[in-house]
Amino acid sequence: MIILFFLITFKTFFLIFPEVVLTAAHEGLLMWFNNVLPALLPFMIITNMLISLGFAQLIGQILSPAMKLVFGLPGAGGVALIIGLTSGYPIGAKAVADLQKAGELSTRDAQHLLAFCNNAGPLFILGVVGVSLFGSSTVGYILWIGHILSAIFLGILLRKNNEEKSKATPTIITFHRKKSNIRLGEIMGGSVKNAMESMIVIGGLIVFFSAIMAVLEEIGFPDTGVFAGLLAGIIEVTSGVRDISNAGISVYSIGTAAFIIAFGGMSIHMQTFHFIDKIGIKPQYYIFNKFLHGIFAAIITTLLWLIFK
DSSP, rough: OHHHHHHHHHHHHHHHOOOHHHHHHHHHHHIIIIIIIIHHHHHHHHHHHHHTTTTTHHHHHHHHHHHHTTTSTTTTTTHHHHHHHHHTTTTTHHHHHHHHHSSOOOHHHHHHHHHHHHOHHHIIIIIIIIIISSHHHHHHHHHHHHHHHHHHHHHHHOOOOSSSSOOOOOOOOOOOOHHHHHHHHHHHHHHHHHHHHHHHHHHHHHHHHHHHHHHHHHHHHSSSSHHHHHHHHHHHHHHHHHHHHHSSSOOOHHHHHHHHHHHHHHHHHHHHHHHHHTTOOOOHHHHHHHHHHHHHHHHHHHHHHHHHH
């Protein structure tokens, strides 16, 4: 009923403010085309190809001791962790889903891993948030370090001793000159197709939530100050951090921005749900863990700011 009420309400607002919705949707589409698509598409294609070529198994063997010791997870999870820390939302979620579908992770492992490997990318935190919005590279680095440390801390906190053995079956990859070209071509084509399909979904969600935010601001939703940024950030990360940065640099604005970036916002969550929809991970479990990530990020980043500002 809540979702139904939400949809009917905003459809009504869309009809009342068509110009506002059209402008916001246009801006959201341009942001997706000019910024999000070129930033994420190459990572998605490479991730698909690496998993298809058995790279997860190779990295899994190398990282297995560390992943089991620190997080209680199979070594293949290290691929999703590395990708999630370097590529940005929602590539970490896609990597987890692909590994689970490939048999490298159990559903239980995937649920644990997703909680701390689907993160904001360094380019977003350092470039967009630090330099562009706050006008300070120092703020960007502190937010980024706090983001990573809090994600790792959450992964350790959620560590469980897996009683079930890994269901993954090692795949031996042999490269025969004649056949490998055909297989690599198929893998490349499939990877691009899969990545483009994912990007279309992400683009649609960005346009939708851009319209939502525009309507909320039109009907009087606060758009300045730390608290306004917090409310906006729960819906869409970039809008929330932008509003917070307008209030200036302070311990409160830094801590709140850290929470929003780690939590992800509903726009990011919807993108994530698209990837985990069919692998048995409970959305409410993921949201709760991202809330914990936000709390830890706010605390750790605030401490870092007080120490190194």
